[in-house]
Amino acid sequence: MPFSPNKRQGTLMGIGFVALIAMLSTLISQFDAVQKLGISPLVVGIVIGIVFANTLYSKMPTSWETGITFSAKKILRFAIVFYGFRITFQQIGEVGLEGFLVSLIMLSTTFVLGTWLGVKVFKMDEDTSMLTASGASVCGAAAVLATEPVLKAEEHKTAIAVSMVVLFGTISMFLYPVLYTGIIENATGFLHMTGREFGIYVGGTIHEVAQVVAVPASIPNASAEMANSAVIVKMTRVIMIAPMLIVLGIYLSYKSKKSGAESSAVKLVIPWFAVYFIMVAGFNSLSFMQTDTIKEMVTYINEIDTFLLTMAMTALGIGTRFAKFKGLGLAPVYTALGMFVWLVIGGFVITKIICSIF
Numbered sequence: 001m002p003f004s005p006n007k008r009q010g011t012l013m014g015i016g017f018v019a020l021i022a023m024l025s026t027l028i029s030q031f032d033a034v035q036k037l038g039i040s041p042l043v044v045g046i047v048i049g050i051v052f053a054n055t056l057y058s059k060m061p062t063s064w065e066t067g068i069t070f071s072a073k074k075i076l077r078f079a080i081v082f083y084g085f086r087i088t089f090q091q092i093g094e095v096g097l098e099g100f101l102v103s104l105i106m107l108s109t110t111f112v113l114g115t116w117l118g119v120k121v122f123k124m125d126e127d128t129s130m131l132t133a134s135g136a137s138v139c140g141a142a143a144v145l146a147t148e149p150v151l152k153a154e155e156h157k158t159a160i161a162v163s164m165v166v167l168f169g170t171i172s173m174f175l176y177p178v179l180y181t182g183i184i185e186n187a188t189g190f191l192h193m194t195g196r197e198f199g200i201y202v203g204g205t206i207h208e209v210a211q212v213v214a215v216p217a218s219i220p221n222a223s224a225e226m227a228n229s230a231v232i233v234k235m236t237r238v239i240m241i242a243p244m245l246i247v248l249g250i251y252l253s254y255k256s257k258k259s260g261a262e263s264s265a266v267k268l269v270i271p272w273f274a275v276y277f278i279m280v281a282g283f284n285s286l287s288f289m290q291t292d293t294i295k296e297m298v299t300y301i302n303e304i305d306t307f308l309l310t311m312a313m314t315a316l317g318i319g320t321r322f323a324k325f326k327g328l329g330l331a332p333v334y335t336a337l338g339m340f341v342w343l344v345i346g347g348f349v350i351t352k353i354i355c356s357i358f
Helices: 008-029 032-036 041-053 062-086 089-094 096-121 126-139 141-151 155-181 195-205 209-217 224-239 241-259 272-284 292-318 331-357
Strands: none
Touching (some): 008 041, 008 062, 008 292, 041 155, 041 292, 062 141, 062 224, 062 292, 089 224, 096 126, 096 224, 096 331, 126 155, 126 224, 126 241, 126 331, 141 155, 141 241, 141 272, 141 292, 155 195, 155 209, 155 292, 195 209, 195 331, 209 224, 241 272
């Protein structure tokens, strides 16, 4: 137990160390250059954690490891639950059926495609493939973090998935405005979409929430409808992480039973933190939560939650050693690239079809 009398001090020191790096990550993420790239403190935290893991890790007292693990597991789940305060069911309703359908189709197809490419085509292990697929299909680093406890994956696999999110999410931030406006100012662009359609397209296909916000902001004279549609569709994808994880838990349970591995001991894997996440989002949707005073309180909760997620990412980074990457080669890049192509091209087609119907 991490807080047993003989481990308590080491655990607290480990948590404090992670919190210190998370504070540094938060400060770095506020630099203008970092904000323009849409890089969240979560990503900064895991990068610093990885650098530490592969340089100074041996200098850290071994007694701190229980605190690092506690941050990567327990604090992570707590933070995912309170991520629900960022969403209301009313927001999802505002974007309409077309936004919901685009989110659902892109999430499910991207996750299946990414898992298939990783396992069958590029011969990666299933955990890394699913983690990478969850990051691309749902909401970037936060989705990878939420999927990791269900799969019980190793830290370095989570780090690989997050790095793919950062790489292709960053490419998206520069590519999408060009596709919409053209390379030169006042050009028509290649997509020929309305502001609302483009907003749905952005929200339904780009990895991170921060990246979704950044794309309309970088387009000259972008309409408020474009920006609002993009964010709301993105948050629709975010809330879908809960049912996705429940389905994934059912799949893992079925797979274990089918393989015959200790069938009598196999239990249904239900990610309860995902269920609590939906409950928090539902609570956040109640009418009394929309008052100015409560909204201000929720803003503070979200800031604390972002810090806790940054702690979790930092801890995962500290658990990542480059030596564990041996044998993977470029398979994660190829898998993430395949999903990226589907998100850009397939997402455009799906968005146009759905919007033309509704």
